[in-house]
Amino acid sequence: MTALRVLIVDDEAPARRRLRRMLERLTNDGAEAIEVVGEAADGVEALTQLTKLEPDLVLLDIQMPALDGLALAQHASLPPFIFVTAFDEHALAAFEVGAADYLLKPIRRERLQLALERARTRIEAQRDASAKGEGASELDELQATLRRLVAAEPAPASPTPPRIAAREGGSVRLFELAEIGRFWSADKYTCFHHGGAEHVLDEGLGELELRLGAHGFVRVHRSELVDLGWVRAVHSEAGATSLELRDGQRVAVSRRMVAEIKRRLGL
Known part of the structure; x- marks a missing residue:
């Protein structure tokens, strides 16, 4: 070639x-x-x-x-x-x-x-x-x-949700996607909580958004990707909106996404 x-x-x-x-x-x-x-x-x-x-x-x-x-x-x-x-x-x-x-x-x-x-x-x-x-x-x-x-139409979900791989020293740990409700970016890294600990990914939020969109994850803020199935409450305080997840995490929602997120949550 x-x-x-x-x-x-x-x-x-x-x-x-x-x-x-x-x-x-x-x-x-x-x-x-x-x-x-x-x-x-x-x-x-x-x-x-x-x-x-x-x-x-x-x-x-x-x-x-x-x-x-x-x-x-x-x-x-x-x-x-x-x-x-x-x-x-x-x-x-x-x-x-x-x-x-x-x-x-x-x-x-x-x-x-x-x-x-x-x-x-x-x-x-x-x-x-x-x-x-x-x-x-x-x-x-x-x-x-x-x-x-x-158009906010969900793409067909794959039968088996992908697992998430995170490095820990010389090892790679695999996590079930259903056990993760949120990914966020910080200092050029992508992070998530699992089992009371914070883990770091090589994969960027943009890549995760494309890969996990069919599994309920939505970009609610430039630095936040959330599984809407984990949302337990929507809080509006002092002109800012945030989501409360079932594990107690709070996630900021960008102003331009508030209406869309509420629509998807049926509010």
Whole structure:
């Protein structure tokens, strides 16, 4: 297979250099060939580079001056792209505009490799469909899934809820999802309570939101993901709204989500 031609778009030069080095190391370590064909510091520069370089894949930051990544994806015809950002609150919007994946900084090598493999699969599928004169069925399926999410229609639940893996020293402990009512972000980590103790995950809230949405978990705040089945009371005090969970935890609800959360709770 020919090298995957990649354009890196990020307003921070150190971030572009780090991504380039990671891609070079993946290739050197035996991954399928990757060629960084160019870089851009914002969405406007990216438009010029896209026309000139015609990359197979774009690694795209979201928050940039002039034209940000979401706006670029909404208004331009892009090849498959992966969002690479320090902010996890844009995950749903990212997939609404057709992102192949959503990576949170600092990027883990294995997560980047998985995203590239997914992107390759999409690129190959689109090429095959184009050669046969067919539509991109994978993208159609993704958009249908996102329409269900935006309309607050629950996606079909998988028969067995996923278990949650958390590292403890040199070990990895597995937890039943039904025993966890809340995940929250703190200092770039994702945390949850279980058995009276606090545990830390490598996975970001944005990734968890996408993975656990079919199991009742809802993003009630940029830093809070909650199983609404655990809610036992809704408190409104001094203009702020919070949820009380069955284990006594209290969770702040962002103002823009209050109406939606109350609707989902039947209030």
